Amino acid sequence: MLPVELQRALDSISRTPRLLVTCDFDGTLAPIVSNPADARMLPDAAAALTALAELPDTEVALVSGRALGVLRTLSGMPATVHLVGSHGAEFDTGFAHDIDAGLLMRIIDTLSEIAADRPGVAVETKPASVALHVRNANTADGEAALEAARRASATWDAHATEGKAVLEFAVIKTDKGEAVDILRDQTASTAVVFLGDDVTDEKAFARMRDGDVGVKVGPGKTLAGLRIESPDDVAEALDYLLQARAQH
Numbered sequence: 001m002l003p004v005e006l007q008r009a010l011d012s013i014s015r016t017p018r019l020l021v022t023c024d025f026d027g028t029l030a031p032i033v034s035n036p037a038d039a040r041m042l043p044d045a046a047a048a049l050t051a052l053a054e055l056p057d058t059e060v061a062l063v064s065g066r067a068l069g070v071l072r073t074l075s076g077m078p079a080t081v082h083l084v085g086s087h088g089a090e091f092d093t094g095f096a097h098d099i100d101a102g103l104l105m106r107i108i109d110t111l112s113e114i115a116a117d118r119p120g121v122a123v124e125t126k127p128a129s130v131a132l133h134v135r136n137a138n139t140a141d142g143e144a145a146l147e148a149a150r151r152a153s154a155t156w157d158a159h160a161t162e163g164k165a166v167l168e169f170a171v172i173k174t175d176k177g178e179a180v181d182i183l184r185d186q187t188a189s190t191a192v193v194f195l196g197d198d199v200t201d202e203k204a205f206a207r208m209r210d211g212d213v214g215v216k217v218g219p220g221k222t223l224a225g226l227r228i229e230s231p232d233d234v235a236e237a238l239d240y241l242l243q244a245r246a247q248h
Contacts, residue, residue, distance in 0.1 A: 002237055006226050009213045010237065013191050014244035016211065018057045020189035021049070021241065022180055022204070023234070024196035025064040025071060027164070028217050031231050034136055036124075039074055042231050046076065048238035053080040055245055059187040063088065063176050065161075065168065065200060067126040087161060087200055088179030089128040089172050099128050100157075100171040107156060107169050114148045121145045129170035163198045177203035193241065195234055196224075 002010075013019065023029055029046070030039040053060040061082035064071045068085030077083065084091055107130045108123070115121040120137030123130060132149050134142030146167050153160055158169040176196070184192055190211075194204045197217035205214040205223040214224035217234055228237060 002228070002233070002240060003226070006215065006228065006237060007240065009226060010193075010241045011244050013193060013211065013213050014241060014248050016189075016191035018059070018187065018189045018191075019245065020059045020061065020180075020184055020187055020192045021052055021238070022061045022063050022183065022192060022194045023049070023238075024176075024198060024201050024217075025062055025066060025075060027197035027231070028195055028201075028234055029062070029231060030074070032164075036133070037074075041075055042235045045231065045235035045238055048235060048242045049081060050078060052238065052242050052245065053078070055242075058245060059183070059189060061183050063179050063183075063194075063196075063204065065131070065163065065166075065198075067124075068092075082183060084179045084183070086126050086128050087168070087170065088174040088176050088182075089170060090126075091179075091182070103156060103158060104128070104130065104171045107158060107171070110152050111149060111169075114145050114152070118142075118145050128172050129168050131166050131168040133166050135165035161200055163200050175203040176200055177205075177207035180204045180207055194224075195237070 026039055029041045033039050049060050052058055062075055063084045065087050066085050068083060068090035071083050071085045108125055111123045111130055111132050115123050118137055118141040121141060122133045134145055149167050158171055159173045161168045192212045195215040202223055208214040216222035216224035216227045
């Protein structure tokens with residue numbers, strides 16, 4: 001059962017003239033898994049988002065740290081759902097800003113060296129950033145890898161973002177908050193719903209305006225006004241919003 005405060009907030013925002021529903025992917029729509037390639041959206045969440053995107057004056061978007069191409073493959077969302085990858089750097093229409101390709105290769109090489117002799121530490125390359133993942137490493141190796149990356153980054157003109165067991169370096173400066181604002185403007189939306197679980201989602205919660213609804217998924221400090229516990233709750237919240245919006 002959803003918190004009463006959340007039900008009331010969703011009932012209220014369902015009546016806005018043009019609604020934008022935005023969600024993080026991993027840990028929000030898809031449960032966290034050891035192998036990132038195995039992540040999949042919960043079927044009920046996918047169905048609710050797809051149906052919301054088909055309603056009049058309603059836009060839906062996924063805003064993820066995943067590379068855009070990977071997000072498209074893993075989410076399986078139809079073309080009616082906007083996709084934004086790399087923490088807001090990659091839109092369906094192209095990159096939000098110019099990319100420093102030389103710096104990107106330098107970061108890839110350095111992080112690959114850091115990960116080479118530490119089992120479970122992995123490097124994920126994206127079109128505009130590089131992420132060092134330590135979720136599958138032991139505590140000592142994970143902390144050592146992150147610290148080595150932090151030291152190396154002192155010489156990079158890169159934007160660092162720390163998430164859950166990951167440190168990512170982008171060669172363009174953007175974040176999920178800026179991405180939500182861009183989507184808001186592009187779609188001329190009058191109110192926004194954003195659901196997310198990670199530290200990086202706080203940038204989006206910080207951009208919420210009067211009348212918006214920010215929902216934190218899981219534990220931890222947050223700027224969001226509301227909280228639920230799991231991706232299953234996200235699916236329930238999205239279905240609740242779907243029914244309320246459809247009635248409106």
